[in-house]
Amino acid sequence: MKHHIIIGAGPGGVVAAETLRKTNPTDQITLIGDEAAPPYSRMAIPYLLVEDIEESGTFLRATDHYKNHGIDYIQGRVANIDPNTKTCVLEDGSNLSYDELCIATGSTPISPPIEGIDLPDVHSCWTLEDARQISALATPNSNVVLMGAGFIGCIILESLVKRKVNLSVIEMGSRMVPRMLDENAGGLLKQWCIEDGVGVYTSTKVNAIKLADPDINNGSSMQVILDNGASINADLVISATGVKPNIQFLQNSGLEIDQGVLVNNKMQTNIPNIYAVGDVAQGMDFSTGEYTVQAIQPTATDHGRIAGLNMAGKNAEHNGSLNMNILDTLGLISTSYGLWMGQEGGDTAEIYTPEVFKYMNLRFGIDDESDVLVGATTIGLTQHVGVLRGLIESKIHLGEWKQRLINNPMRIMDAYVASTQELDNVVH
Amino acid sequence: MQKSLHLDPAKCTGCLQCEMACSYEKLGEFNPSRSVIKVFTFHEEGRFAPYTCTQCDEAWCLRACPVDAITMDLASGAKIVIDDKCVGCKVCTISCPFGTINYVQETGKVAKCDLCGGDPECAKACPTDAITYIDANATGYDRMKAFAEKSLPSANTSA
Numbered sequence: 001m002k003h004h005i006i007i008g009a010g011p012g013g014v015v016a017a018e019t020l021r022k023t024n025p026t027d028q029i030t031l032i033g034d035e036a037a038p039p040y041s042r043m044a045i046p047y048l049l050v051e052d053i054e055e056s057g058t059f060l061r062a063t064d065h066y067k068n069h070g071i072d073y074i075q076g077r078v079a080n081i082d083p084n085t086k087t088c089v090l091e092d093g094s095n096l097s098y099d100e101l102c103i104a105t106g107s108t109p110i111s112p113p114i115e116g117i118d119l120p121d122v123h124s125c126w127t128l129e130d131a132r133q134i135s136a137l138a139t140p141n142s143n144v145v146l147m148g149a150g151f152i153g154c155i156i157l158e159s160l161v162k163r164k165v166n167l168s169v170i171e172m173g174s175r176m177v178p179r180m181l182d183e184n185a186g187g188l189l190k191q192w193c194i195e196d197g198v199g200v201y202t203s204t205k206v207n208a209i210k211l212a213d214p215d216i217n218n219g220s221s222m223q224v225i226l227d228n229g230a231s232i233n234a235d236l237v238i239s240a241t242g243v244k245p246n247i248q249f250l251q252n253s254g255l256e257i258d259q260g261v262l263v264n265n266k267m268q269t270n271i272p273n274i275y276a277v278g279d280v281a282q283g284m285d286f287s288t289g290e291y292t293v294q295a296i297q298p299t300a301t302d303h304g305r306i307a308g309l310n311m312a313g314k315n316a317e318h319n320g321s322l323n324m325n326i327l328d329t330l331g332l333i334s335t336s337y338g339l340w341m342g343q344e345g346g347d348t349a350e351i352y353t354p355e356v357f358k359y360m361n362l363r364f365g366i367d368d369e370s371d372v373l374v375g376a377t378t379i380g381l382t383q384h385v386g387v388l389r390g391l392i393e394s395k396i397h398l399g400e401w402k403q404r405l406i407n408n409p410m411r412i413m414d415a416y417v418a419s420t421q422e423l424d425n426v427v428h
Numbered sequence: 429m430q431k432s433l434h435l436d437p438a439k440c441t442g443c444l445q446c447e448m449a450c451s452y453e454k455l456g457e458f459n460p461s462r463s464v465i466k467v468f469t470f471h472e473e474g475r476f477a478p479y480t481c482t483q484c485d486e487a488w489c490l491r492a493c494p495v496d497a498i499t500m501d502l503a504s505g506a507k508i509v510i511d512d513k514c515v516g517c518k519v520c521t522i523s524c525p526f527g528t529i530n531y532v533q534e535t536g537k538v539a540k541c542d543l544c545g546g547d548p549e550c551a552k553a554c555p556t557d558a559i560t561y562i563d564a565n566a567t568g569y570d571r572m573k574a575f576a577e578k579s580l581p582s583a584n585t586s587a
């Protein structure tokens with residue numbers, strides 16, 4: 001009987017533990033998480049902020065789930081690992097020895113080097129504890145400045161608006177969500193937010209956050225100084241300027257680390273009995289073949305499943321994870337998939353009707369993949385959006401459907417159904 | 429023996445009885461736009477194709493869900509959305525490569541086929557047997573499902 005230890009109890013670690021248990025009923029499984037709450041999902045935080053759910057609604061599984069499935073859950077923090085003796089050292093000094101290890105420690109928000117970033121009412125929005133702090137400060141009519149209109153920034157934007165705060169969003173890039181949405185889509189999103197009364201400042205930087213005397217600052221305790229000289233009053237500043245993998249405790253472990261822990265297509269690191277998954281892992285991107293840290297939920301759970309199968313003695317491999325995102329910003333739903341920015345020389349199918357906030361852009365590949373979908377951006381699409389993943393990942397040759405999609409990109413589902421079902425030899 | 433829906437485009441006349449029956453079962457009203465089985469029309473070929481969730485083994489939707497709001501019904505094998513738990517994050521909708529779990533703006537949650545607890549209304553409503561509910565490892569629909577799953581690289585596993 002082997003002992004498997006999984007460090008980190010977010011979605012990546014939990015799915016790895018469950019898959020392992022399902023596939024191998026007898027091995028010993030220990031899941032270690034350092035947060036005070038039972039394993040939970042960061043993705044549910046926006047819904048906690050608007051009080052749609054309670055904290056228990058963010059939990060990944062029922063609290064007795066781990067025990068019921070023979071997974072030992074330990075609340076504690078791993079200080080370091082020693083692959084030579086195959087041990088994990090916890091911060092409380094205890095040691096645990098393993099046969100196989102899975103690193104699923106996720107990522108932590110970056111703290112940008114800005115004067116005032118350490119002030120007490122400046123928070124990230126990453127953990128349940130952060131959410132509690134934000135809930136206490138983001139009261140109706142309070143002044144809130146959100147630094148960063150990236151993916152996470154835009155996800156919490158809606159929650160803040162629903163909490164009826166006066167919101168200003170500051171983004172360094174030239175558009176909103178620059179790493180997920182193209183100019184058309186990012187532009188539509190910005191216009192949508194402005195029409196909803198949110199102050200959106202793109203191509204703008206925060207230079208400093210200064211304490212202010214509320215008595216002479218309209219009641220607000222801080223001033224956010226922008227690089228254009230302007231300043232905004234703030235009761236709360238939320239920093240959402242990116243994340244970095246939690247790899248510090250792995251220094252000197254002998255693991256190959258670049259931005260994250262490098263893993264092959266089995267989620268295995270350079271040390272064969274150590275796996276890494278999720279936000280901490282740098283694995284292959286389906287579209288580019290490059291090794292990147294995607295830091296998205298579907299990738300964390302896909303990674304977790306593959307690592308779990310391999311740790312259970314199966315032979316599971318993927319061909320890379322497809323980068324994909326979906327955002328609901330005050331009711332405007334945007335998605336992007338794969339090579340949404342296109343490939344040099346590849347064809348495009350597009351409809352763009354900004355008056356009604358509708359946009360769809362499909363990207364085709366090149367050479368012998370010139371009729372294969374490689375990426376997409378959509379605004380305002382909710383029906384059958386997942387089929388974009390199916391079309392991209394299955395590399396379906398669209399044949400005559402390519403031209404039909406160029407004529408009408410909305411027909412993605414027709415294209416998929418026609419390509420996967422036998423429509424021929426019909427006898428009515 | 430587990431049963432599954434068998435969809436046969438060759439027999440579909442596009443009458444939309446399935447969409448009517450589905451929406452009536454789920455919403456208590458005839459509202460085909462909210463049916464979770466959809467009939468796709470191919471004017472070019474003069475063909476119709478009913479299409480819904482295959483209740484695939486991979487269950488991408490279930491695995492991607494951050495709050496455990498999708499579970500498997502052990503009796504029917506259907507993957508079911510628990511409305512009370514769903515927060516409406518939509519990550520399942522982009523994860524399902526078949527495009528068969530959709531966000532519903534009216535409810536703020538997602539909807540998918542749940543096989544009506546093991547007695548699917550669409551199959552009962554279909555006058556031409558284009559939709560039947562039969563032993564899982566029978567013919568066409570299973571082939572389509574196998575094709576779709578095999579062609580997805582992230583599903584590659586071998587013992």
Ligand SMILES: Cc1cc2nc3c(=O)[nH]c(=O)nc-3n(C[C@H](O)[C@H](O)[C@H](O)COP(=O)(O)OP(=O)(O)OC[C@H]3O[C@@H](n4cnc5c(N)ncnc54)[C@H](O)[C@@H]3O)c2cc1C
Nearest residue numbers: 008010011012034042077078105106278279295296297300
């Ligand atoms: C507000 C918010 C909204 C989001 N929305 C989306 C979304 O809509 N779509 C999407 O795709 N993604 C979203 N994400 C990102 C998504 O949550 C992450 O990609 C996902 O959580 C990654 O899972 P993980 O298991 O790799 O890491 P995590 O969920 O970060 O879990 C890692 C766990 O390991 C613990 N840990 C770290 N170091 C140690 C140690 N040394 N010892 C023990 N434990 C340790 C951490 O404290 C943490 O609990 C969102 C994130 C946030 C914050």
Ligand code: SF4
Nearest residue numbers: 493514515517518520
């Ligand atoms: S939309 Fe609902 S069912 Fe789908 S992943 Fe989110 S919480 Fe789960």
